[in-house]
Amino acid sequence: MLNKTFEPAETEKRLYTLWESQKAFSAQPESTQEPFTIMIPPPNVTGTLHMGHALTMTLQDTLIRWKRMQGFDTLWQPGTDHAGIATQMVVERALAAENTTRQELGRDAFTQRVWKWKEESGGGITQQLRRLGASLDWPRERFTMDEGLSRAVKEVFVTLYQEGLIYRDRRLVNWDPVFRSAISDLEVESKDVAGKLWYIRYPVEGQGDICITVATTRPETMLGDVAVAVHPEDERYAALIGQSVRLPLTGRLIPIVADLHSDPEKGTGAVKITPAHDFNDFEVGRRHQLPMLSVLDEEARIILEEIEDELQLVPGLADPDFVKTLNGLSREEARQVIVTELETLGWLEKIEPHRHQVPHAERGGAVIEPRLTTQWYCDAAKLAGPAIEAVTSGKITFIPKQWENTFFAWMRDIQPWCISRQLWWGHRIPAWYGPDGHVFVARDEADAQAQAVGHYGKTESLTQDEDVLDTWFSSGLWPFSTLGWPEKTPELARYYPTDVLVTGFDIIFFWVARMIMMGEHFMKDVPFRHVFIHGLVRDERGQKMSKSKGNGIDPLDLIDDFGADAMRFTICALTGIGRDVKLGRKKVEDYRAFVTKIWNAARFCEMNGVKAQENFDPATVQSSLGRWIITEASAAIQDATRALEVYRFDEYALTCYRFIWNRFCDWFLEFAKPVFASTNAAEAAEIRGVAAYVLNIILRLLQPVMPFVTDDLWHSFGFGAEGSLISAPWPEPVKMTEAQTALSECDQIIRLISEIRTVRSEMNVPPSQKAPVFLKDANPETVARAERWKEAIARMARVSEVAALEGEVPRGSAQAVVDEATLVIPLEGLIDITAEQERLKKELAKAEDEIEKTEKKLGNENFVTRAKPEIVEEMRERLENQQGERSRLQAALARIS
Numbered sequence: 001m002l003n004k005t006f007e008p009a010e011t012e013k014r015l016y017t018l019w020e021s022q023k024a025f026s027a028q029p030e031s032t033q034e035p036f037t038i039m040i041p042p043p044n045v046t047g048t049l050h051m052g053h054a055l056t057m058t059l060q061d062t063l064i065r066w067k068r069m070q071g072f073d074t075l076w077q078p079g080t081d082h083a084g085i086a087t088q089m090v091v092e093r094a095l096a097a098e099n100t101t102r103q104e105l106g107r108d109a110f111t112q113r114v115w116k117w118k119e120e121s122g123g124g125i126t127q128q129l130r131r132l133g134a135s136l137d138w139p140r141e142r143f144t145m146d147e148g149l150s151r152a153v154k155e156v157f158v159t160l161y162q163e164g165l166i167y168r169d170r171r172l173v174n175w176d177p178v179f180r181s182a183i184s185d186l187e188v189e190s191k192d193v194a195g196k197l198w199y200i201r202y203p204v205e206g207q208g209d210i211c212i213t214v215a216t217t218r219p220e221t222m223l224g225d226v227a228v229a230v231h232p233e234d235e236r237y238a239a240l241i242g243q244s245v246r247l248p249l250t251g252r253l254i255p256i257v258a259d260l261h262s263d264p265e266k267g268t269g270a271v272k273i274t275p276a277h278d279f280n281d282f283e284v285g286r287r288h289q290l291p292m293l294s295v296l297d298e299e300a301r302i303i304l305e306e307i308e309d310e311l312q313l314v315p316g317l318a319d320p321d322f323v324k325t326l327n328g329l330s331r332e333e334a335r336q337v338i339v340t341e342l343e344t345l346g347w348l349e350k351i352e353p354h355r356h357q358v359p360h361a362e363r364g365g366a367v368i369e370p371r372l373t374t375q376w377y378c379d380a381a382k383l384a385g386p387a388i389e390a391v392t393s394g395k396i397t398f399i400p401k402q403w404e405n406t407f408f409a410w411m412r413d414i415q416p417w418c419i420s421r422q423l424w425w426g427h428r429i430p431a432w433y434g435p436d437g438h439v440f441v442a443r444d445e446a447d448a449q450a451q452a453v454g455h456y457g458k459t460e461s462l463t464q465d466e467d468v469l470d471t472w473f474s475s476g477l478w479p480f481s482t483l484g485w486p487e488k489t490p491e492l493a494r495y496y497p498t499d500v501l502v503t504g505f506d507i508i509f510f511w512v513a514r515m516i517m518m519g520e521h522f523m524k525d526v527p528f529r530h531v532f533i534h535g536l537v538r539d540e541r542g543q544k545m546s547k548s549k550g551n552g553i554d555p556l557d558l559i560d561d562f563g564a565d566a567m568r569f570t571i572c573a574l575t576g577i578g579r580d581v582k583l584g585r586k587k588v589e590d591y592r593a594f595v596t597k598i599w600n601a602a603r604f605c606e607m608n609g610v611k612a613q614e615n616f617d618p619a620t621v622q623s624s625l626g627r628w629i630i631t632e633a634s635a636a637i638q639d640a641t642r643a644l645e646v647y648r649f650d651e652y653a654l655t656c657y658r659f660i661w662n663r664f665c666d667w668f669l670e671f672a673k674p675v676f677a678s679t680n681a682a683e684a685a686e687i688r689g690v691a692a693y694v695l696n697i698i699l700r701l702l703q704p705v706m707p708f709v710t711d712d713l714w715h716s717f718g719f720g721a722e723g724s725l726i727s728a729p730w731p732e733p734v735k736m737t738e739a740q741t742a743l744s745e746c747d748q749i750i751r752l753i754s755e756i757r758t759v760r761s762e763m764n765v766p767p768s769q770k771a772p773v774f775l776k777d778a779n780p781e782t783v784a785r786a787e788r789w790k791e792a793i794a795r796m797a798r799v800s801e802v803a804a805l806e807g808e809v810p811r812g813s814a815q816a817v818v819d820e821a822t823l824v825i826p827l828e829g830l831i832d833i834t835a836e837q838e839r840l841k842k843e844l845a846k847a848e849d850e851i852e853k854t855e856k857k858l859g860n861e862n863f864v865t866r867a868k869p870e871i872v873e874e875m876r877e878r879l880e881n882q883q884g885e886r887s888r889l890q891a892a893l894a895r896i897s
Contacts, residue, residue, distance in 0.1 A: 002606055002716055006599040008563030012708050016130055018723040025135040027075035029490055036072035037498040038064055039479050039528070040136065041511070042144065044083035045118055046090050049128035051537040051545060052504065054555035055581060058571045058705075059534060059649055060502045061134045065704035066644050068135075069730040075495050077482050078136035080123055082145040084426040084471045085179060085187065086363055091117050091425075107424050114425050131556060133564045133707050135726070142482045144474045145427065152481035153427045153474050154443050156522065161441040165379045166419070168439070170292075172275075172282045173418050175371035176361045177300035181422035182375060183361060184470060186510045188368055190357040197267065199349040200342060202228055202245040205253060212237070212245055212256065213349050215267030217356060218277070219342070220335040222247070223304065223311060223323075224295040225254055227273040229284055232258035234269050248347040249338070251317025257288050276372040292372050298422075300369045302326045302334045331369070376420035376429060376467065383517035384411045390516055390526045399647050400578040403505060403533045410509040419470045426468030433463050476514030479527035496523060500530040500647075508533070532647045534575055540584030542870035558588050565706040566592035572705050573653035594657060595709050598702075601665045602695065602713050608676040610691045612718035618693060618734050623683065625675070626690040627742035629668045632659060633697045634733035640701055641730070656701050664694060667750055671792055692717065697731045748782065748819060749789045755816045756797040759825055762840075762892040763814055769830050770798050774805035778821035814895040833896060844889040847882060854879045 019025060027035075038060050043053060064076045091114050092102055102110040129136065142149060160166040173182035198219045201211035212228055225247055230237035237256070244253045261284050262271050275285030276294040285292060293310050297303040304311060305327045313320055322341060326334050342348040359368040388411050390396050391404055398404045420429060432440045432448040438455060440462065442448035452460050474481075483492040497519070503512060512531060519527035538544055545552040558567045570591045574581045618630050636659035643651035668691075675687045696719050699710040703725050714725040736742065756773060765771065773793070775783055786793065786802045793799050805824055809815070812828035827833055854875060857863055864872055 033073035036067040037075045037495040042079045042081040045080040045122040046086045047125045058568045062704045079142035088425040149481045170374045175369045178366040180298045189362045193358040197352045197354040205244045214272045221274045221277040224274045224293040225272045226290045229259040229262045231262045234264045251314025252312040378417040380414045380417040386520040387516040420467040429465040431465040476518045498528045501528045535580035562592040572649040575649040616689045624742045627736045628746035631739040637733045700731045753797045770800040772801045774824040776805040776822040847886045
């Protein structure tokens with residue numbers, strides 16, 4: 001006997017343990033079934049489950065469970081990413097608590113410490129994914145630094161180097177001065193900061209007192225200036241192009257160049273060019289072949305002593321003692337000192353407040369410094385060509401399709417990919433240097449030594465490169481490295497290319513594009529056929545979740561409070577194509593009510609003798625009620641299958657919801673109540689069989705998104721052993737004889753009961769008061785149907801009798817149209833009709849007033865422009881609801897007017 005309520009916590013733990021022990025999630029490489037593969041976007045080994053994970057993992061699990069039921073040999077490849085900078089940060093913080101540093105430990109001891117942390121504390125997110133119900137093939141779990149993947153990384157690096165696609169170059173990178181490493185664009189977060197614009201005069205050489213004034217947010221880098229740029233069509237500066245200015249504080253001559261980078265509408269229209277400390281300036285410097293002068297070190301401190309010759313301090317125009325005071329100052333300290341000196345010397349024209357975007361390290365929060373360094377680069381432009389062609393030709397399809405434009409925009413403007421990081425945790429670059437700096441790229445040190453002997457003619461001492469590879473380099477190989485490449489494994493042959501990638505739009509360029517590039521280059525095929533791009537998880541008001549706003553939600557808290565099934569279903573129901581997911585606790589709580597509804601419906605069935613019937617044949621069903629619900633179930637199967645085929649998770653969830661709640665629970669079970677209690681044994685047996693058959697379909701339909709409650713009920717009703725629903729076949733629709741007749745009949749009765757309920761509700765008829773219902777202008781079949789279903793109509797609509805209308809419509813009746821018939825419901829004596837009319841008129845007037853106010857606000861262009869988008873959207877939804885309420889009140893008045 002089912003418990004009174006469903007207990008998620010106990011059920012989830014019991015069932016997941018059972019599934020794992022039975023290897024229910026495992027792929028079957030030896031099977032003859034068609035394979036279906038999804039690669040998990042590997043979460044950071046330092047990570048904890050957040051709502052973004054919950055979203056993407058729920059969608060992937062829904063797909064993989066559905067395909068498993070369809071008979072595919074499914075592989076959902078699990079694993080975690082070593083997350084270079086994030087993991088190093090965690091361990092360095094632990095060392096700091098012990099009053100030591102990685103430098104004191106040394107590289108080998110530090111990496112051993114990280115491995116120890118990883119074994120003891122890392123990978124907690126994989127346990128959290130189990131809480132979510134994710135049916136990953138856990139025995140196949142990989143780690144981006146395990147032995148096999150490390151071998152793949154070396155193979156790719158060496159091959160690309162030998163092909164000339166990996167090389168060293170001196171370019172600007174995003175530099176984290178705290179970690180003292182280059183970082184990727186994805187690890188940079190731009191923040192709106194209240195800063196200042198300093199207007200500095202640069203005297204034009206040979207032009208007396210004439211100066212060019214530049215506006216800058218970074219006076220601390222000015223000693224690295226190598227030019228002043230103006231727009232070629234800016235008439236103010238046309239006569240000065242080609243001349244030179246003296247750099248304040250040093251007296252060095254730098255040219256005035258014409259370049260489109262300078263915007264005549266911003267600041268003074270003249271900008272200082274510091275190629276070693278600004279990405280735009282770097283490109284200007286390359287175009288005009290300007291020197292690159294770095295004035296900040298790896299900790300973003302002034303290093304002028306090291307570049308004294310390049311500074312070219314002009315006697316009489318520069319103060320060497322002042323310049324020496326700058327050495328070793330931080331950016332912030334140097335800024336203040338330089339500004340004060342400029343003001344003293346009369347070169348500072350003015351200072352203005354200025355809000356601007358400043359890049360910060362996502363992890364740690366340090367202000368990023370564009371820094372000129374020698375790094376390892378990958379020729380991404382050459383790798384991008386085949387990747388672009390793969391999407392253009394349709395070998396890969398993005399869903400929604402508009403994300404292909406984003407992909408093309410990034411890929412067609414792709415820059416060299418900086419793949420080296422100045423960290424100790426990660427894949428160490430397989431390059432060794434000889435005593436003269438000659439580089440030997442090899443798969444291992446022995447190979448490097450052999451190359452060195454060939455080069456030098458003798459054995460020389462070699463030093464391995466200190467840097468490690470960008471984590472996106474190894475994760476870009478994920479679809480094939482996890483399957484055993486570079487070995488030609490059976491898994492690689494069977495499961496590559498994969499079928500679909502489910503991920504967020506924010507890593508299309510960083511991860512998705514790199515997987516496509518690497519897959520095309522090394523596997524000569526795309527890594528996946530479809531890329532489903534989901535939106536962000538936002539709060540219920542549409543705002544991005546963040547710690548600072550305090551609007552984040554912990555998915556584990558939702559699971560604890562409402563159960564994994566409720567949270568998973570909520571995610572699916574809210575995931576539409578091309579839109580963000582607005583999620584709040586209330587929505588999960590609401591969908592928990594759906595889980596409760598299913599449980600209660602099952603208990604009702606159980607209490608009325610419904611149980612599994614092995615030999616039940618839907619084709620033998622005679623009753624209209626039975627044929628109707630089976631036909632409705634078949635339609636739900638078709639709609640749910642079609643929705644999943646096109647990644648419409650919302651339509652899949654809502655198809656299940658509408659069928660189960662609105663059709664099965666609200667109507668079928670209500671209609672079935674008197675049948676269950678009937679003395680007609682044959683009819684009761686048939687409806688019990690139908691109920692069991694449809695309940696079986698419901699549990700299979702819901703299993704991909706609600707795996708726990710459905711399996712619990714599956715076992716309880718005798719449909720299969722505990723834990724077996726995961727491998728049950730996906731339901732197939734059936735064609736019923738006289739299906740249309742059954743649909744027509746039951747749907748008409750449902751419409752009739754619903755309309756009577758609506759009228760009673762609108763007219764405030766007390767539930768205890770029964771009213772007769774007369775059918776006006778109804779055809780004989782409608783009257784006959786009403787007669788056949790009179791018991792259900794009377795019980796469910798609080799009706800005393802149903803009959804064809806004879807004579808005139810009674811005074812004080814409400815009327816409603818159902819198909820060709822008009823329902824006439826006499827209300828005289830049941831309610832005060834005049835009072836009800838007055839009430840409805842007042843409510844209608846109030847609704848009109850609210851609509852007018854909302855329309856006025858939305859018609860105010862100034863309000864719409866300045867208000868937050870989510871507020872405007874909320875008001876539009878409110879207006880739509882208000883207009884719906886007005887229509888309802890107008891209809892109610894019309895019924896009794």
